[in-house]
Amino acid sequence: MKRFFIALTFFASLILIWHLLVKTGIWSPVLLPGPGAVGEYLGVALQDGSLLSASWVTIKRLLAGYLIGCLIGLPLGLMTARSQTLNDTLGVLALGLQTLPSVCWVPLALIWFGQSESAMLFVVIMGTLWSVLISVDNGVRNLPPIYTRAALTMGSSGFHTLRHVILPASMPYVISGMKQGWAFAWRSLMAAEIYVTLLTGYGLGHLLHFGRELNAMDQVAAVMIVIVVIGLLADKVLFSPWERFLHRRWGLNG
Amino acid sequence: MQDELNTPPAKLHIDGVSKSFTSKRGKVPALESATLTVDEGEFVCLVGPSGCGKSTLLNLVAGLEAPDTGSVMMDGKRVTGPGSQRMVMFQEHALFPWLDVLGNVIFGLKLKPGLNDKERVEVAHYYLKLVGLERVMRASIHELSGGMRQRVALARALAPNPRVLLMDEPFAALDAMTREQLYADIQRINQARQRTVLFVTHNVREAVCLGNRVILFSPNPGRIREQFVVDLPRPRDINDPALAGLAGEITRALKGHTRVQSAE
Incomplete structure (x- = not known):
């Protein structure tokens, strides 16, 4: 409770300082409108549904691409960790592509898929896939060999070892990789939405882009806040339970 | 449940087993023509300095490694891989x-x-x-x-x-007090539920406290040198003078083997 009040005070004073900076004219309201104006936009946009529908469009794209990226990345990471040949080929490719900022996939996606949902999906998958692959690979590779040896002596082998020993044992790495993949996917989707206007649905990135074109700074600031809040919520909902589990079992500070 | 608790211990027969490992400097022999028979329900301790092949022998019996020559038999059947009839307890706990x-x-x-x-x-x-x-x-x-x-x-x-329990220096990383408690526990448990046990250690007193028999190894390459039968009454206390006396005798023998070995 005490921690909650400290956080509350912190954010309240942040908004107060922002308000004062605009009120006293130190910041021009054209460059940055005050919290009142931004709040007003949020209220209107929430009521006419544009903000919610944009958030929903964005989250749908993100979840679909992220899920596919994880589903591909997880088995590939397991494979590269266990096969030298795959590691020398696919592993190196993944390492290279992971260093590529995922927004760099946008031009290619546009040429391949046109201005379509597929292009969005592709960019998000590329953002997720490589970092998930690499963390799973890392996790499996850094497994203490004693776990598999112990499992072997208890009669475990093959798929059973993979499912009941290797996967759970590499969980700390897998979770942190999936978290990183999520961050990359989120970033790349925002970049793609700002960059590409899709008629099939306006996401948060589009709202941000239109705000800039209309010089509506209240909209820009409000949408940025929404993006931050969604990111925070996702972290709490998707990853916190896992991290608590890791902390309880491994005694790690996840 | 009752049936589960009543499988008899197994007899082990290790015959002329050798094992070497390939390292960067070539082939390193870890164990050379080891022959050993362990009776049903016997508690046998393998003792020797590092690199004497005692852990290698344990891994061979576990089926985690395959011998280069010779054979490991359990109740007349050749050991070809790991199996839950032979459970291993490692030095690090290896718990999940x-x-x-x-x-x-x-x-x-x-x-x-x-x-x-x-x-x-x-x-x-x-x-x-x-x-x-x-x-x-x-x-x-x-x-x-x-x-x-x-x-x-x-x-x-x-x-x-399991019909055989293989223990690879399971108490090496523990403090003395905890170890002594575990010596008592192991003896109590083994009395209640007798199993064939191979126990690797470099602590001679520990070996004398637990084993029916103590097998001495010498390094470079790993060989079985000598064996001592321990027929002190159970439960044994590691601080018992008779036990300490026998441990001293075995330690002297062990030193002898190691010295002869390094002089060669």
């Missing part, structure tokens, strides 16, 4: 951190056919009680002390009711 204490003990039981979930839990409870840990069944591994972890590892190794 993603499972709680009970989950770790049940892991091996799940791989045993012919048991339902209820029976598995019952068996796990029985062994956790045997090692005195029934109260921490739901604890995570990282919350336990080193001694408690090795007790869980012991319960996990005993639970699938």
Whole structure:
């Protein structure tokens, strides 16, 4: 409770300082409108549904691409960790592509898929896939060999070892990789939405882009806040339970 | 359940077994023509300095490695791979951190056919009680002390009711007090549920305290040198003067072998 009040005070004073900076004219309201104006936009946009529908469009794209990226990345990471040949080929490719900022996939996606949902999906998958692959690979590779040896002596082998020993044992790495993949996917989707206007649905990135074109700074600031809040919520909902589990079992500070 | 607790211990026959490993500097012989017979229910300790091949022999019996020459037989059948008839207890506890204490003990039981979930839990409870840990069944591994972890590892190794128990310096990383408690526990447990045990250690007193027989190894390459039968009454106390006397005798023999070896 005490921690909650400290956080509350912190954010309240942040908004107060922002308000004062605009009120006293130190910041021009054209460059940055005050919290009142931004709040007003949020209220209107929430009521006419544009903000919610944009958030929903964005989250749908993100979840679909992220899920596919994880589903591909997880088995590939397991494979590269266990096969030298795959590691020398696919592993190196993944390492290279992971260093590529995922927004760099946008031009290619546009040429391949046109201005379509597929292009969005592709960019998000590329953002997720490589970092998930690499963390799973890392996790499996850094497994203490004693776990598999112990499992072997208890009669475990093959798929059973993979499912009941290797996967759970590499969980700390897998979770942190999936978290990183999520961050990359989120970033790349925002970049793609700002960059590409899709008629099939306006996401948060589009709202941000239109705000800039209309010089509506209240909209820009409000949408940025929404993006931050969604990111925070996702972290709490998707990853916190896992991290608590890791902390309880491994005694790690996840 | 009753049936589960009543499989007889096995007889081991190790015949002319050699094993070498390939390193960067070429082939390193780890064990050279080792021959050893272990009777049903016998507790045999393998003692020697590092690099004498005692752990290699244990891994060969476990089926984790295959011998270059010779054979390892259990009840007349050749050992070709690991199996739950021969359970291993490692120096590091090798418990799974993603499972709680009970989950770790049940892991091996799940791989045993012919048991339902209820029976598995019952068996796990029985062994956790045997090692005195029934109260921490739901604890995570990282919350336990080193001694408690090795007790869980012991319960996990005993639970699938193996016919042979292989212990690779299981108490080496523990403090003296905890070790002494575990010596008493091991003797008590083995009296109740007799199994064939191979126990690797470099602590001669530990070997004399636990074993019916102590086998001496010498290094470079690993060879079996000599053996001592220990017929002190049980339960044995590691601080017993008679035990210390025999341990002294064995230590002198061990030093002799190592010195002869290094002079060669």
